[in-house]
Amino acid sequence: SQQGEEDPQALSIQEGENATMNCSYKTSINNLQWYRQNSGRGLVHLILIRSNEREKHSGRLRVTLDTSKKSSSLLITASRAADTASYFCATDERFGAGTRLTVKP
Amino acid sequence: NAGVTQTPKFQVLKTGQSMTLQCAQDMNHEYMSWYRQDPGMGLRLIHYSVGAGITDQGEVPNGYNVSRSTTEDFPLRLLSAAPSQTSVYFCASSYPGGEKLFFGSGTQLSVL
Numbered sequence: 489s490q491q492g493e494e495d496p497q498a499l500s501i502q503e504g505e506n507a508t509m510n511c512s513y514k515t516s517i518n519n520l521q522w523y524r525q526n527s528g529r530g531l532v533h534l535i536l537i538r539s540n541e542r543e544k545h546s547g548r549l550r551v552t553l554d555t556s557k558k559s560s561s562l563l564i565t566a567s568r569a570a571d572t573a574s575y576f577c578a579t580d581e582r583f584g585a586g587t588r589l590t591v592k593p
Numbered sequence: 594n595a596g597v598t599q600t601p602k603f604q605v606l607k608t609g610q611s612m613t614l615q616c617a618q619d620m621n622h623e624y625m626s627w628y629r630q631d632p633g634m635g636l637r638l639i640h641y642s643v644g645a646g647i648t649d650q651g652e653v654p655n656g657y658n659v660s661r662s663t664t665e666d667f668p669l670r671l672l673s674a675a676p677s678q679t680s681v682y683f684c685a686s687s688y689p690g691g692e693k694l695f696f697g698s699g700t701q702l703s704v705l
Binding site for chain 2: 531533576578581585
């Protein structure tokens with residue numbers, strides 16, 4: 489069974505806009521991770537946030553974690569066409585179904 | 594660095610055939626795992642290993658076998674392929690603690 493579930497399933501935005509993806513999970517966690525997958529490729533680790541952290545930044549990425557709501561969000565600021573990919577959250581090596589992000593030039 | 598290497602990249606099997614998907618990593622990672630990815634379902638864990646000689650089942654282990662004779666290699670065996678095993682298979686590895694997974698580029702398997 490999947491631990492995380494991403495929302496929305498698909499997101500289409502214009503270049504320069506911000507993209508927000510959400511993840512909900514079911515059980516208590518030690519950390520939550522976000523991965524990116526380009527079409528036809530393997531997943532690449534983006535960022536990890538620990539259960540005692542509320543927010544974390546990495547370049548244009550901002551991740552928040554609300555353990556009381558069992559949810560996390562990934563914000564990509566000033567999106568680029570190259571950000572077009574699927575984004576997955578994962579806890580304890582279990583992955584959600586992903587959000588398919590399309591950034592139009 | 595090669596990272597995690599999977600072979601083959603593509604494979605077509607007939608129902609009932611057996612085959613082995615190869616996975617090798619050169620990062621001296623203790624933890625290795627196999628996932629399958631189906632449309633709309635994300636990745637599901639098949640089997641994993643926390644070190645040489647140790648393997649365990651994930652969410653969807655039926656129809657698959659694994660072994661871990663060395664730290665570097667973690668092959669996945671399909672004993673008798675079924676159409677339901679048509680999927681993209683990913684191998685991943687990580688340092689002890691399994692926080693950040695490194696993925697191979699995948700094997701696309703079709704069972705006819």
